Amino acid sequence: MSSELPTVVATKPPKTRTRLIIYLIAAIVLALVVIVVVINIVHRLPETGSENGVDSSEQDSTQMVIIASTTGMDQQSTSESSSSSSSLDEDHTDSDNTSLIQVTVTDSAVSTTQYPTVSENNMTNEQQSTTLESIVGESTTPTEDTVTELISETECGKTCSVSVVETIPRGIWFADPVYTKNAFESWAELLGTAKSEIDIFAYKMNLRGKELRYDVDNSTFEGRELYNIMEEQAKSGILIKLIDCRPPTNPANVYDADEMERLGLIQRQGLDMNTLNGGMGGIQHSKTFIVDDRHLFVGSMNFEWKSFSQKLEIGLEFHDCPCIAQDASRLFDQVFNSLAGKEKLEMVDFPKHQIGNSTFQFLASPSFLLNSSHSWDLEALLNLIYEADDFVDIAVMQYFPSWIYFKNREFFSQIDNAIRMSLSRGIRFRILISGDEKEEQKLMFSYLHSLSVLHSPAEKRNIQVKYILIPQTAQEAYKDRKMHAKFMLSESRTLIGSSNYAPEYFYKSTGTAVVVNEAPHYGEINRQLKQVFERYWSSAYTQNLQKFGESKGFIPKTSKPSNPFSGWFGFDHIGVFNEKYTATGFLYEKDHDEDNLILDPIIYI
Structure with missing residues (x-):
């Protein structure tokens, strides 16, 4: 029997675990990149799931959306799409233009969002028309009176x-x-x-x-x-x-x-x-x-x-x-x-x-x-x-x-x-x-x-x-x-x-x-x-x-019948159903709506 130990051949450790970690890190980085790209794309597309920037989950509780001018004078409108937003001049401070405020009234709170000013000089007539329609509809233009009315309407409901x-x-x-x-x-x-x-x-x-x-x-x-x-x-x-x-x-x-x-x-x-x-x-x-x-x-x-x-x-x-x-x-x-x-x-x-x-x-x-x-x-x-x-x-x-x-x-x-x-x-x-x-x-x-x-x-x-x-x-x-x-x-x-x-x-x-x-x-x-x-x-x-006309002399007064038995066939003339006067000064007359008799006092002036 030989006394020599068996020869052990050295081998390289397996690479499976190391590669798995690298793949996971790469996948995470790629996913983050995709998410960022998707978010940017979504932000550049017109919003279809919300109205005027209000999340659809909030629309159920939203009662009124009001577009208001901060100065109460000339109203301009802003588009919800990025193409319209690109025409906004962020550095523009001309006092003739006003910034817009969107007031959203919900069941529990009132939130406001201020939009940048729309510069008329940077928009064509067609673009201005489009932005107006995107906010108030195809046939409505937000005039000063309309905006003031909508603001006041909200306030009236709370304080009036x-x-x-x-x-x-x-x-x-x-x-x-x-x-x-x-x-x-x-x-x-x-x-x-x-x-x-x-x-x-x-x-x-x-x-x-x-x-x-x-x-x-x-x-x-x-x-x-x-x-x-x-x-x-x-x-x-x-x-x-x-x-x-x-x-x-x-x-x-x-x-x-x-x-x-x-x-x-x-x-x-x-x-x-x-x-x-x-x-x-x-x-x-x-x-x-x-x-x-x-x-x-x-x-x-x-x-x-x-x-x-x-x-x-x-x-x-x-x-x-x-x-x-x-x-x-x-x-x-x-x-x-x-x-x-x-x-x-x-x-x-x-x-x-x-x-x-x-x-x-x-x-x-x-x-x-x-x-x-x-x-x-x-x-x-x-x-x-x-x-x-x-x-x-x-x-x-x-x-x-x-x-x-x-x-x-x-x-x-x-x-x-x-x-x-x-x-x-x-x-x-x-x-x-x-x-x-x-x-x-x-x-x-x-x-x-x-x-x-x-x-x-x-x-x-x-x-x-x-x-x-x-x-x-x-x-x-x-x-x-x-x-x-x-x-x-x-x-x-x-x-x-x-x-x-x-x-x-x-x-x-x-x-x-x-x-x-x-x-x-x-x-x-x-x-x-x-x-x-x-x-x-x-x-x-x-x-x-009748009584007023008699008291003023506009019509002749009804006289008392001289013979109390002369009106058996005309009950109204003998005072049974329509007494014309009494000692107490009260007048009985037929009610116009019912057959019941009512008591109506005579007023002397």
Whole structure:
């Protein structure tokens, strides 16, 4: 046996593990390179999974995308593609161009992204058109008004509150409680809130009642307080601008305006609608004021002491609602600046604004101030009647289907025809008119009587007419106590304004209004106004058309039958079903809607 050890041959270690590590590192590097290339390619392609840079996962919660200019002036647009982005001049600082902000409103937050400025000099007309379409669509151009509207719309939805405002004359008591805001308190709050500017459309400016020698019952208290607030605001540096009626229909109407102008407390422009209409009449009849372009009041109240203590008035207060306040402000600025000779009068339009569950739109008259009839209060009024599905309730100081301030008094059929045509399709109408002392009352009574004769429940034509009278003694005639409110409502729309329902107010005179669209029978504004109307309608201060005509001598009074047995075959003549008078002063009459008898007190004036 040999003692030598076996020979061991040395071999090289295997290379498998080393190569595997190298391959893995190379693969990782290659993958990173591919990812970087893909990312760059994706960023250079148009975005299809998102809109305006908003990730598709966020679109479900996105409510509104707004393109806004940081200066509020000229709007430019930016494209979502890199080809359009390449035309942006990043070093451009020309103040004529503005950078764009995209505001994305989600359920939980508001985020903003600022885009570079678009230089008009670096873009062709076709490129500019393409970038506009990429943001707002093929047929829409983002004008200054559109952008401002969209911004305000978002802000309105967060801050805006709307209140029904009412004046109930002193000494008047309604049995049915209805929550409304007191007009004096509303005005004091809004005027006292001003931080920079108050703009006023006023038919009258006489808050202190300087025409009165004695104010024995302090009827001017509220008006004097409001004047003091305005005076203090003006002295503190708040700019107050006024557009009022020129010439005034009564010298007393402008006592306070003259005083404030003399003291340098206001900037004032008088609007002579007769001259503007080429000698065809008309007055400045708008009753609206705007505070800081954020707060707005629209209604029937004049800047007069009577509007806060003597008259039934109605209005809407918009608190922290810049969207609709700025609509009224645009109209005011156009008229004021044109009267001051600063610029040519241009027509305006007013969009609809969604505030909560309701849609609001500011309206005006006459139509020649407007770009579109859709902003005209007459068109909104007619549409309310024609598009009603159930009922229309009307409360207005005057109703005239004719020109009443012109010699020939031509017939004006638009509102009257709307009522008659809607009545024929089953819409129920109730019309409440002010029973104040006016020489035109007989003519108005004739028109209303011609409507009332159409009432026929058997043929499903239901229309009732009443007058409301605010009591006052002969010694108090100077207080002019009456219903001065002007509003109309259906089951889904409400219109509150400054115009009586006669053609002069819509065609020759200025007026302002607001129309509210809500869910049928569920709108909050509509519900409140419905309650206000019901309270007026069923109160002790109303008379039906027949009794009002008798009390005024427009129709002969119904006399008591001389023979109590002469009417067995005509029950209405013996007082069984239609008692014409009683010792207690109450009147029994047949209800127009039902066969049940109702009790309706006679009002003696």
